[in-house]
Amino acid sequence: MSDGLVQILDGNTFVVSDSRGDIEASSTDPTGLFSFDTRFLSTWILTVNGERLNPLSVDDLQYFETRFFLVPGMGTVYVDAKLSVIRERAVGDGFHEELTILNHDEEPVELTVRMEAASDFADLFEVKDALEKKGRYSTRAEKGQLLLGYERDTYRRLTTISASAPAKVDEKGLTFSVGIEPHGEWTTDLDVVTAAGASGRYVRPKYGRGQKGARPNMGRSLERWLQDAPRLESDSDSLKATYRRSLVDLAALRFSPPVAGRGTSLPAAGLPWFMTMFGRDSIFTSLQALPFTPELAATTLLALGDWQGSRVDDFRDEDPGRILHEMRYGELTAFEERPHSPYYGAADATPLYVILLDEYERWSGDRQLVRKFERKARAALNWIDEYADLQGNGYISYQRRNEQTGLENQCWKDSWDSISYRDGRIPGFPRATCELQGYAYDAKRRGARLAREIWNDSAYADQLERQAADLKRRFNRDFWVEDGQYFALALDHEGKQVDALSSNNGHLLWSGIVDKSKAKAIAGHLLGPRLFSGWGVRTLAEGEGRYNPIGYHVGTVWPFDTSFIAWGLRRYGFKQEAAVLAAGILDAAEVFEGRLPEAFGGYERGVTKYPVQYPTACSPQAWSTGAPLLLVRTMLGLEPIGDHLVVDPALPESVGLLALLDIPGRWGRVDAFARGRSQLEEPARRARMRHRLA
């Protein structure tokens, strides 16, 4: 996001404005009021006596509300500083804005206050790709309200704008004639309500004008969310701040998918482009957050299970048993100009679904949910062998069937150039990326445990374990790059190795597919100079043909990626190495004030001194928000074994003390404590060191 933009959000409704609180959207930038992937307000400009206002300060009160302090006049010299203007805005079913003007003068004032309003009803995809609209607009000023409408066939979207103070409403906005006594004030409520509906029958907005009290109390809900999460104690103030920031951002990214509507929520992927349900992102984030907010995992399993693929649909790249990639609600999806209703083009979400189901049970002990989801888990496991083995070689491969609007790369590194050979060439399709095989292995192993312990089907468990063992044996033979001592990024359409060195090796450790004898070499690469930047693990190793420190998936560091790699290192016993990665990402988080972007530059830490944010990175982004949480888990070495939580800590040098209190799980609530090697060191010195690095 560009600098100077202010954003507030609630689920998938969000407002992005400038620092005056104004919205002046062009067709291609993501400012405005958005809900369900549609822009409901693209112009929202306040003037006093015909003049724009000048911002003094912005207070982000909560993720869903903000306050702008303004004075009339532009530039550095205030034309009239005898007036103050305060806009206090809260999002929720549109937004509510309380506009207050204070007269500091000894004379009364007469003012013309004007709010310009308009909407282009752009689909978020149109904003992203700059497309033209096909429907008709309407504008009506009636009964003191301004109604902005858009219609195409039965598709209707409506924005209703109203005020509590008397206003003259015309088709371009609202005008208030205001008189304020000396040292007096004037105020009005402005409500912008979004609605969607069929012909002539709008869905009634939940919270209309003057119904402020009827709004769900988001402040209370956030408070409860924070109270329910474990408490973190540490000598590192930065770690404490990052932990709190992560919990708050995760609360902000909670999203209740419509139609699934159970009053529950799962993590949406990220602001501004991805405030929707993503299979992969929701699963990874739920895994990261399991020790902290396990209910996200339960909702993710339910919602993704509801939408599990049931037929072969080429437009949506859907197969029976497949877990969705992305759901969208905007006009292009509604008219099937985009396949996101939902779109299934992900090759990893399906095995990851089984992994999450098992990991969720290991923490929560919720056997009932695992029993209820037996059929879905079996369908997911069946998808791996029945539908994903495109080359008949026993490996998951992907190749889109929707060649117009489907995704080419159906793994987490989904940009066009993410999969390459050492020399930079790009392979043909189908492609079998390595981490997919790791996920398949882990899904089979975990599925076997569930089959044996909960579904009472030991024959199925045996079968899955045999398949997993066979997959592991073949994988360690076919993907191993002998002259580099690491695993190839993929096998290409001819079954040959795509031999670049990448961060995917870390996911392989996490999955457990790596032969013990090879793990040391892999750990060496992950912490070595070609992959480790000092902040985190580069997506592609320095020296590879396509390496670019600011290339989206070919050199940047993704905090989520590094957090799973740290988990993988722990799985193979590399405790200190995992702690080094945790320290790098947490130091970066400190520079970003606790909010890690989705990616930052892969530059050597010693060269840039601070992590360089990737230019158009989403922030906050769910799995970046989850990264510090997972790193707290790996630093403490938390692992559920039976009905107990095992703690086996290894702290980095920068953390002397770490305690996590009231960790929820099948054991009730327990505490975990860790002391670092450097605990006796002077805390002030460590703080100075970090500052120098930043």
Next chain:
Amino acid sequence: MADVTTDFFQALASGGPHPELENAKGTLRFDLRETGKRTVRWLVALENGTLTVSRRNAKADCIVRVDKAVFDRVASGEQNGMAAFLRGAMEVEGDQALLLPLQRLFPAPPRST
């Protein structure tokens, strides 16, 4: 005359159990509007993976109102059910979550391999 919507519901009625819908429970009513004619209603009760289909006009947990012409396209796979909902061609009242298991039974687009 062949009627794709009638065929769809009759296939549901006679198609045996749907174990993949075992977790869903409730009733759905489809009010299908025909131009110049009365509304045709189908009532589907879901329980333990068993579907009971009738033409009764009874109260339901979830009511779907849609032009029959649109539903014909959904029932034949030419139109996606979720997309029809998003474009306002299919209105859903009551427990929307009930429509989710049922949409799994809508067929794939005809051209799919």
